[in-house]
Amino acid sequence: MKYAGGTIDEGAVKAAGGQVLPDGSGVRVGGWNISTGHGPITADADLEKLKDGLGTLAAPEQFYGANFLRLRHDATGTVVSFTALDALKGWLQDKSERVRVGESDDWLASRREDVEQHAAQTLEYDWTFTTSYAGSLERDGASSSSGGDGSSSSGSAAAPPAAAAADGGNDGSSAAAGAQAAAQGGSAAGPLPKWQASSEQIPRALLTSRDPILFYDELPLYESELDDHGSSRVSLKMRVMPRCWYVLLRFWLRVDRVMVRLRETRLFCQFDGPSAGAVVLREVKYHEGTFEALRAAGAPAEGPAYADADTAAQALLAVAPVGELCTSAPPPPAPANGFGVQSLGELKRVQTETVDWGYYRFGNASSPRPPLLLIPGFGSTVSAWPLDFLARLAADQEVVMVDNRGQGFTQDLDPTARLSIPGLANDTMEFVRALGLDQVTAVAGSAGGLEATPPSDLATAVLTSPNSTEVQHLALGYALDTPAGVQAACDYGAATHSTVQSPSNNTTTGQQLAAILNYLIFDDSVWELLPVVDNEVLLVVGREDQVVPADNSRAMATRLQRPWLVLLEGGHAAFLQHQPVFLQVLDAFLTT
Known part of the structure; x- marks a missing residue:
């Protein structure tokens, strides 16, 4: 009625x-x-x-x-x-x-x-x-x-x-x-x-x-x-x-x-x-x-x-969502298979023509998914990835974690060579081929995303914003003017304190900065080529990111053929602040 x-x-x-x-x-x-x-x-x-x-x-x-x-x-x-x-x-x-x-x-x-007629200064x-x-x-x-x-x-x-x-x-x-x-x-x-x-x-x-x-x-x-x-x-x-x-x-x-x-x-x-x-x-x-x-x-x-x-x-429903997420959540229980610092195993090494790579390879090798390749960002090493985060990634697929040329465990065999972003991208793909892998899903943090450029070698790409472990960078990674940001920064510091210790190289960090600035100022070729990339790309950024503003990712999403855009509350390390949400989105992205 x-x-x-x-x-x-x-x-x-x-x-x-x-x-x-x-x-x-x-x-x-x-x-x-x-x-x-x-x-x-x-x-x-x-x-x-x-x-x-x-x-x-x-x-x-x-x-x-x-x-x-x-x-x-x-x-x-x-x-x-x-x-x-x-x-x-x-x-x-x-x-x-x-x-x-x-x-x-x-x-x-x-x-x-x-x-x-309105009195406001800006409308x-x-x-x-x-x-x-x-x-x-x-x-x-x-x-x-x-x-x-x-x-x-x-x-x-x-x-x-x-x-x-x-x-x-x-x-x-x-x-x-x-x-x-x-x-x-x-x-x-x-x-x-x-x-x-x-x-x-x-x-x-x-x-x-x-x-x-x-x-x-x-x-x-x-x-x-x-x-x-x-x-x-x-x-x-x-x-x-x-x-x-x-x-x-x-x-x-x-x-x-x-x-x-x-x-x-x-x-x-x-x-x-x-x-x-x-x-x-x-x-x-x-x-x-x-x-x-x-x-x-x-x-x-x-x-x-x-x-x-x-x-x-x-x-x-027929396409991947271009979504905005903002939530905070307690971490899910650790995987039953117990991947952790001990299960990372020994540091492995492989050489290409100009690089002696130090890396870890661990996780679910029987998964049908391509391995995840974790690429650290500017000035960072494998120490930047928290252990609980690695454990949950390793439960569903194999994970390869590596330092960039001249950083941490990876040695530059040609220290006279000038670093460049295209060169670092080429280094990364040579490393992938040296391991005998056909394709990987690149999970790249911050400037590490600049290295994930040869799409033919990638199954998919996930571009995020992890930060280094230095305390002075926490203010950029987390919104320290909020209780949630302060707690997330403390949790991150505690989580990375017990991870593998791979110290960054200040000289290489300076060279990385020069390479990044040169690339961003003088090279717009990748921006022009974005529309031809047919890989699915998951962009995960913080709304309040002061290092790489969220508008950058919004602009990228308009250029890519198959983007997923996710915005989280927080700064440059928002995806680590909201690990459970990121992991759920990543799982949906990789499953799709």
């Missing part, structure tokens, strides 16, 4: 031990009070007041200010809610790269008078109304609007008293990680729950079961036709079943002839699970790409496949 709040099966609600709310706005079941509200598009006069209150000159022309979804856990007073206003605030806070095409210039030109509008909004948490008047993050991951926010006081990290998103929010413990006056990383997954089998749907609703929050240049929309769907509730929130963007962007947030709560309805799982996925890049990756060409969020979601 159609009620004020959506479609409710009153008989099924009663059979599940629940009840329809007196005003017909929703149901009470499983310890949750779930309601929705509908209203017309906000009137122009009210929308102008809203814009004034937010300090913005722009807003979507179709704004559903009265629409909402509210899910309240009765035992604790914890509320998960979704509103158009909070979604729009998420747009104002979003840090996504602006879509800079002719259409945006048209959009700004049409508002030139407003812009010139920059995201005319696509992109939002990272992933819902809001409330309890006793305290509220928190949370943004998402990226490439496909799940998270969980737990809030028993002890966990609620702990730092929950950043709101999570990844390709297969999780965030969970527990509403259990404490009282309605307790602390606001925080989203924390979790390995739990939303049980798809339960969602596809034949259980009756007690309550179903769909709500638009805001929409814009982008002045006839495309479409932007935030909407949600929700359903309540006898054993669970489920919410799907989507931001969908299509800029005609340019690109498509889809951000999905899923929330799930199971009433009859071990937590008895007191834990909410959240999963956030980001997909985006230009139509040209998506077509090259195997997705459909621009057209009906991207007509709306539902069809776009199906089309984007």
Whole structure:
């Protein structure tokens, strides 16, 4: 039956031990009070007041200010809610790269008078109304609007008293990680729950079961036709079943002839699970790409496949996600096979014409995957790779870990030779051939990525940003102005302190710097050749990276044929700060 709040099966609600709310706005079941509200598009006069209150000159022309979804856990007073206003605030806070095409210039030109009259010194509008909004948490008047993050991951926010006081990290998103929010413990006056990383997954089998749907609703929050240049929309769907509730929130963007962007947030709560309805799982996925890049990756060409969020979601499943992840997570348990410092074995050596290589080779040699070749970055050696990180890599494939020419265990047999980036890349591939390997997956840190240039010898490439172990570099590797960054830096220092000790060579480091600067300033050949690289390339960078800004990787992703772009909260060593998420993304990348 159609009620004020959506479609409710009153008989099924009663059979599940629940009840329809007196005003017909929703149901009470499983310890949750779930309601929705509908209203017309906000009137122009009210929308102008809203814009004034937010300090913005722009807003979507179709704004559903009265629409909402509210899910309240009765035992604790914890509320998960979704509103158009909070979604729009998420747009104002979003840090996504602006879509800079002719259409945006048209959009700004049409508002030139407003812009010139505005008192602000700098005005920059995201005319696509992109939002990272992933819902809001409330309890006793305290509220928190949370943004998402990226490439496909799940998270969980737990809030028993002890966990609620702990730092929950950043709101999570990844390709297969999780965030969970527990509403259990404490009282309605307790602390606001925080989203924390979790390995739990939303049980798809339960969602596809034949259980009756007690309550179903769909709500638009805001929409814009982008002045006839495309479409932007935030909407949600929700359903309540006898054993669970489920919410799907989507931001969908299509800029005609340019690109498509889809951000999905899923929330799930199971009433009859071990937590008895007191834990909410959240999963956030980001997909985006230009139509040209998506077509090259195997997705459909621009057209009906991207007509709306539902069809776009199906089309984007055909290609690797270009995602943004930001989460923090506890490390997964160490692999049962126990790869560790002892299992690295003895240092091995092999010679090519001008280099005597010192390397380690260990891990799962029976894996069908190509070996991972770990290439250190500028001034770094094999000591930069933490042991727990190596152990988890070694569980699923063979790992080869080597020092660059003239660094650590690797000796330069021609010390008079001048280092160059093309030369270092050639050295690396000669090393691979000397080991008798046909192809490898290069996992290159920071400047080590410059060496992974001959694509014919690579199965795939993973370009990341590890840092050296010197304390003075930790401020660049980790955001030391945040508790999470400080803890990550401490953990990294402890992890690398016990690894193999391969000291860097200051003379070689200076030569590396000269080679890097010469290459970056005078050689743009690789930039020009990026479009012909048909390897899959995974780019993993920190949003706050001060060494290699994230915009560099965004630019690379637009040039590569088959990119995966993942942005993590943190600095130059963000992928080590978020090891579990990185390892999950890496596994998905290598499996695909």
